[in-house]
Amino acid sequence: MDNDQLKSNLLSxxxxxxxxxxxxxxxxxxxxxxxxxxxVLIQFVFALITGSDNSNLRQLGxxxxxxxYAALRFLTYNSEEKPFPFADWPEPAPVAExxxxxxxxxxxxxxxxxxxxxxxxxxxxxxxxxxTDPKPAK
Numbered sequence: 001m002d003n004d005q006l007k008s009n010l011l012s013x014x015x016x017x018x019x020x021x022x023x024x025x026x027x028x029x030x031x032x033x034x035x036x037x038x039x040v041l042i043q044f045v046f047a048l049i050t051g052s053d054n055s056n057l058r059q060l061g062x063x064x065x066x067x068x069y070a071a072l073r074f075l076t077y078n079s080e081e082k083p084f085p086f087a088d089w090p091e092p093a094p095v096a097e098x099x100x101x102x103x104x105x106x107x108x109x110x111x112x113x114x115x116x117x118x119x120x121x122x123x124x125x126x127x128x129x130x131x132t133d134p135k136p137a138k
Contacts, residue, residue: 021082022075029071036064059092066090 009015043057067090070083081087 025071025075025083029068029075032064032068032071036061036068039064055095058095062092063090066092 039057039061043053043061046054046057067083070079070081070087070090073079074082084090
């Protein structure tokens with residue numbers, strides 16, 4: 001690269017405008033990350049209390065994650081398309097009502113009897129007999 005090309009790149013308004021957009025989207029991305037963390041915590045508490053997730057929070061999390069993805073693609077030069085507010089807000093995927101399965105907790109150790117085994121227990125080995133000894137004990 002020669003000096004003229006470098007000078008042209010440094011003075012290019014397109015590069016500097018993209019830099020301004022990159023700073024803007026980096027700040028928005030930071031805020032979106034905080035909001036996503038809050039959504040995750042609220043969703044967890046909601047599921048903990050009610051036993052199922054909140055579909056509205058799930059849709060918000062989906063569209064916010066799509067927005068974060070679009071902003072990261074722009075910041076890393078993988079896309080020239082600027083995300084919201086220069087484009088439409090991402091539509092969340094349709095929510096299928098999923099049922100959260102909660103397995104019952106095991107009973108305390110002292111409250112349940114040991115499971116019955118169908119196989120007979122091995123007889124105890126006496127000190128007089130050694131199972132590896134070829135001669136039987138008397």
